[in-house]
Amino acid sequence: MRSRTLIWINFFFATLVVVGVFLQTYFIAAYFSGAGEGALDAHAVTGGIVVHGAELLVFLSALIGYWRVWRWVGWSFLLLLIGTVQIFLSPPDEDPLSGWVHGLHGLLALFVLVIASVIAHHGLKVLRRTEPALVSGPPAP
Numbered sequence: 001m002r003s004r005t006l007i008w009i010n011f012f013f014a015t016l017v018v019v020g021v022f023l024q025t026y027f028i029a030a031y032f033s034g035a036g037e038g039a040l041d042a043h044a045v046t047g048g049i050v051v052h053g054a055e056l057l058v059f060l061s062a063l064i065g066y067w068r069v070w071r072w073v074g075w076s077f078l079l080l081l082i083g084t085v086q087i088f089l090s091p092p093d094e095d096p097l098s099g100w101v102h103g104l105h106g107l108l109a110l111f112v113l114v115i116a117s118v119i120a121h122h123g124l125k126v127l128r129r130t131e132p133a134l135v136s137g138p139p140a141p
Contacts, residue, residue, distance in 0.1 A: 004127070006065025010076070011123030013054040013061065017079070017116035020051035021109055028106075048087060055083040055112075058119060072122065079115045082108055 027043035062076035086108040089101065 003065050003067070006061045007123055007126055010058055010061040010065050011120055011127060013057040014079075014116045014120035014123060016054040017051055017058065017083075018113060018120060020046055020054065021113045021116070024051065024109065047090075051112075052083055052087060055080045055116075058116070062119075072119070075115060075119055075122075079112065079119060082111050082115065086112060 024043050024047050027039045027046060031037075031039035031043060059073075059076040059080040062073050066072040066076075086105055089105040089108065092098070092102065
């Protein structure tokens with residue numbers, strides 16, 4: 001039962017990441033379309049606090065909820081890793097070539113979106129099953 005609750009938590013926060021990436025895309029597009037600093041601030045708060053916090057909770061809930069199902073623990077860790085790298089690629093600096101490097105921030109957002117979607121989809125499939133063995137992983141040898 002504990003695993004099923006953690007998989008619900010995992011599913012919820014993976015879905016939150018997906019929704020958060022869409023919101024971040026809207027906020028940054030609004031900023032570049034002239035909405036002002038408020039849109040940039042909303043982009044930063046949504047990404048740095050909400051989405052990245054949700055990525056951490058996806059990993060922690062997967063670590064316990066999918067214990068011994070290392071494939072899904074690995075996908076959740078990859079989500080956290082790429083999300084963390086993506087954050088460090090966002091700050092602007094004075095180097096004119098840095099825009100090419102910081103452009104990876106937006107590209108990696110697509111990877112975050114896809115990975116979080118895969119995790120959420122898998123979690124929903126697992127939660128629709130009724131056998132507890134399918135939730136907790138393979139039986140012990």
